[in-house]
Structures are given as structure tokens and as C-alpha cells.
Amino acid sequence: MTDPLGGRALRHRRLSPLLLPAGLLLPVLVWACDDALGVDTPEGAVAVLIEPQTLELVSFGDTVTLVATLVDAAGAPVSVGLVTWASSTPAVARVAPEEARGRVTSVGNGIAVITASTGGGLSASAVVIVAQRVSRLEIAGGGPLELGWIGAG
Incomplete structure (x- = not known):
């Protein structure tokens, strides 16, 4: 009988024992990295x-x-x-x-x-x-200038 997968099934079985521990270790590593960055919320903080x-x-x-x-x-x-x-x-x-x-x-x-x-x-x-405010206004041109407020008065 010939192997329809060409030996790939055997290699897959060899990897399976390694995948389970790696899958269990990943959440622990993520938690440890987060804790190492110091951004966890202190206990009791709401x-x-x-x-x-x-x-x-x-x-x-x-x-x-x-x-x-x-x-x-x-x-x-x-x-x-x-x-x-x-x-x-x-x-x-x-x-x-x-x-x-x-x-x-x-x-x-x-x-x-x-x-x-x-x-x-x-x-x-x-x-x-x-909201930057004008601190000084210079006008070039020399003619008279009348300033006033427009609005409620």
C-alpha cells in the first residue's frame, strides 16, 4: 500500500507534541511581557x-x-x-x-x-x-486706521 501523503502524515505527528506546550506557553509569555512593561493596572484600582x-x-x-x-x-x-x-x-x-x-x-x-x-x-x-491670541499687531502703509468692536454693544 502506498502512502497518499508521501510521508507528510508522519512528519505532522512529530510536530504535534511540540505544538501543545508552545500553545500553553504563549499566554504566559504575553502576560509576562505586559507585566514587564509596567502598564498593568495596580491591584484595587478602579x-x-x-x-x-x-x-x-x-x-x-x-x-x-x-x-x-x-x-x-x-x-x-x-x-x-x-x-x-x-x-x-x-x-x-x-x-x-x-x-x-x-x-x-x-x-x-x-x-x-x-x-x-x-x-x-x-x-x-x-x-x-x-487658541493662539494676537499679542502684537503691526500695520504697514501709514494711513489712519480706526479700530473698534463689532457686535453687542
Whole structure:
């Protein structure tokens, strides 16, 4: 009788004993790598709070520091775990991580949402509004110029 698979069935049987331990080991390795990165949520933490929750920056290059606090069910702070920081609109505001703090720098006009999150799925966000204001106005041309407000008066 000839082997219709040309010996491949025999090789497949030799690999099977190796696949089961590898399949069992994979979730452990993923868990260990996540833990090594330090982004797991500390035990007892149920929420992330960010202060301030809303801020307005009026010049490009302005910076402000946001603080993320992990709290338990009673609202008490728990040991600080590592949080990751992200900006929804890096063209408006960038965030640089500094452990439980995120240093936000304005780079363009608009609105950005800055989010702090843990590896355990907890997150909180702050809204950053960047509205650069005119600090000085120079007009070339020499003629008289009348300035005034248009609107409710």
C-alpha cells in the first residue's frame, strides 16, 4: 500500500507534541511581557483621574503638566502604576510621558483630547483647547486706521 501523503502524515505527528506546550506557553509569555512593561493596572484600582480636566493654551509652545491618579472604589489613591499618554490630535497638542504625569505642549490651534490609560483597560481624558491670541499687531502703509468692536454693544 502506498502512502497518499508521501510521508507528510508522519512528519505532522512529530510536530504535534511540540505544538501543545508552545500553545500553553504563549499566554504566559504575553502576560509576562505586559507585566514587564509596567502598564498593568495596580491591584484595587478602579478608575483613572486626570487633573486638570480642561485647559486652554493661548500661545504655541506653552506647556502644562497633567497628573493622572489611579483610585480605588472609595476614591482613595492607590499605588501609582505606569500610565501611557496619547494625544488625539498631535498637530494641536503633543504629550510627553513623565510617569504619572503628562507634559502637554501646544503646537497648533484647535482641540485635542489627551488620554491616560493603563494596560488593564482603565483610562481618563482631558480636553486641551489651543487658541493662539494676537499679542502684537503691526500695520504697514501709514494711513489712519480706526479700530473698534463689532457686535453687542
